[in-house]
Amino acid sequence: MMRRLGPADYRDMPWKNGGGVTRELLKLPHPSDPARFLARLSIATVGESGPFSLFPGIERTLMLLDGAGMALTLGGAREVVLDRRYQPFVFPGEAETHCRLLGGPVRDFNLMVDRAQAEGSLEVVHLAPGETRTLAGAATVVLHVLEGRAAVAGTPLAAEEMLWLEAPGSLALRSDEGAVLAAILLSPRSLAP
Missing domain, CATH: 2.60.120.10 (Jelly Rolls)
Structure with a gap:
């Protein structure tokens, strides 16, 4: 999803x-x-x-x-x-x-x-103009654009927009003009290492 x-x-x-x-x-x-x-x-x-x-x-x-x-x-x-x-x-x-x-x-x-049900992490991803970066998947991944514009798995996102993905594999993040994204990875506690 x-x-x-x-x-x-x-x-x-x-x-x-x-x-x-x-x-x-x-x-x-x-x-x-x-x-x-x-x-x-x-x-x-x-x-x-x-x-x-x-x-x-x-x-x-x-x-x-x-x-x-x-x-x-x-x-x-x-x-x-x-x-x-x-x-x-x-x-x-x-x-x-x-x-x-x-x-x-x-x-x-x-x-x-x-914390009894899940583990979550927040990573800030800085993309230079023209840069592509691969992000590992998790049970749930949420990407929120803080600055600029980016494309995630081919879906364009502008500042203040967000993409919520359930059980994605690795994700390709790209920005033609440069962007800063908050990447939130969530995994159920029972599946967490």
């Missing part, structure tokens, strides 16, 4: 803690609990410092898209500074996390995965 998604398919969702709104790009249903998700992709605008919502049992990956950055304090430990674009940071969703903005609002990309 292959499905192409764009801004008209995304929806705005209130934060679990009531502190803001996230644009939900994709939510994969949980295999046994309809009130939960297996995996969720979103882009959030963080306008002020404050606590993150808690997501017990969820592995979170956060990546800065725009802005000066933020410093996260997890469970009272030392701060982790996220001030470079496209650098994924993984942390447990149940950790009490406080965000301190470094210089105004930021936009970030979020991957959340139920």
Whole structure:
């Protein structure tokens, strides 16, 4: 199965803690609990410092898209500074996390995965103009174009568009003008090494 998604398919969702709104790009249903998700992709605008919502049992990956950055304090430990674009940071969703903005609002990309059910990874793929790259498959692959234009398995994608593929083999990614993509690979926990 292959499905192409764009801004008209995304929806705005209130934060679990009531502190803001996230644009939900994709939510994969949980295999046994309809009130939960297996995996969720979103882009959030963080306008002020404050606590993150808690997501017990969820592995979170956060990546800065725009802005000066933020410093996260997890469970009272030392701060982790996220001030470079496209650098994924993984942390447990149940950790009490406080965000301190470094210089105004930021936009970030979020991957959340139920760690008991699946393993997920987020890789940033930079394609130079005219470059082709092969990406290994997984049970589920989601490609989101962050910048530029690309073609995936012959399907053209522009910035903010996404391709959701179930059980693909290896994928050929190409960009004639240059592109940056977020590649999300998901595998069921029972199949993960």
